[in-house]
Amino acid sequence: MESSSLFTNSATKDNQQLPDIVISDLPKERGWLTEYIHPYKGFWYATPVLQGLIALQDNHFKLKPTDVLLASYPKSGTTWLKALLFAITNRPQYDFNTHPLLSSNPHELVPHLESYAFKYPTNPIPNSSLMHTHLAFNSLPVTDGSSKCKIVYVFRDAKDVLSSFWYFVQKLRPKDLPFISLPEAFDQFSKGYSPFGPFWDHVMGYYKASLEYPKMIYFLKYEDLKKDPKFHAKRLAEFLEKPFSLKEESEGTVEKIIELCSFEKLSNLEVNKEGTHTDFLFPTIANNIFFRQGKVGDSKNHLSKEMIEVLDEMTKQKLGLI
Ligand code: A3P
Helix, strand or coil: CCCCHHHCCCCCCCCCCCCCCCHHHCCCEECCCCCEEEEECCEEEEHHHHHHHHHHHHCCCCCCCCCEEEEECCCCCHHHHHHHHHHHHCCCCCCCCCCHHHCCCHHHHCCEHHHHHHHCCCCCCCCCCEEEECCCHHHCCCCCCCCCCEEEEEECCHHHHHHHHHHHHHHHCCCCCCCCCHHHHHHHHHHCCCCCCCHHHHHHHHHHHHHHCCCCEEEEEHHHHHHCHHHHHHHHHHHCCCCCCHHHHHHCHHHHHHHHHCHHHHHCCHHHHHCEECCCCCCCEEHHHHCCCCCCCHHHHCCCHHHHHHHHHHHHHHHCCC
């Protein structure tokens, strides 16, 4: 594959004239947290997300070589990775007894790119080198493939993503939006028009890119991280070119970071039990809605046998051995 092939049609290729997107002209489907989602470059985005994406394009946003971007489909482990990446990249600055993660939710510490851009369309670049996006790889207004920036993509089993997403929507859904049942959400998700979907194409886009640009994109499974957090935390640090030193290893820094970012620790902090933050799209979000079970395979308690079969078969067909 040519080195620029994955970036063909990339929104920020220097000399490329971008087509104007007129959102009201786009088809629409029912959103889960917003009234509508619209198709753009093969993916479905909520209206404000698309507005944020347009703002990034209009401002010719590109990641800087020092930037680290966490990318994920919603409910795939974003909160966990935000915490881990924040703790790993900032570790010289903070003491574990007074660490910012003890008093701030990970979503406050790592800005969400497209929702920030929605809120500040004329100056849409967050003032942070560590950022997060749910945009599909082909919509990333970032780079021509030669960038020295780092992208970490976390992916999770489709069944757990769907059930986690559905519970999340029940907690965050604005009161004026109609209730969506789990079978309805399953129907949209499996047909590809869930927010940021199709899920499988989202995963595949980053997976292919990670094969082509292994120094730029690190592809990680939630389930693997659960199994061996120490191994993956160390690999993440190496990928970010901030490997743990022998001194740090002997002092137990890796274990301390894993413990600090664990579901048990974060979900039991006062800030995450009682606190709120703003996401730019939502004026107030209760921090505790990002912590539910934090387990692998919990979807079997919520999805029907038929739903499980369909999602497993789709994953097998579309993602194969990933
Ligand atoms: P469940 O709903 O299955 O419990 P995201 O952060 O992408 O929104 O994903 C949220 C999911 O990750 C939720 O899954 C949540 O409980 C889980 N989660 C949050 N923090 C976690 C952590 N530190 N470790 C493991 N899982 C975590």
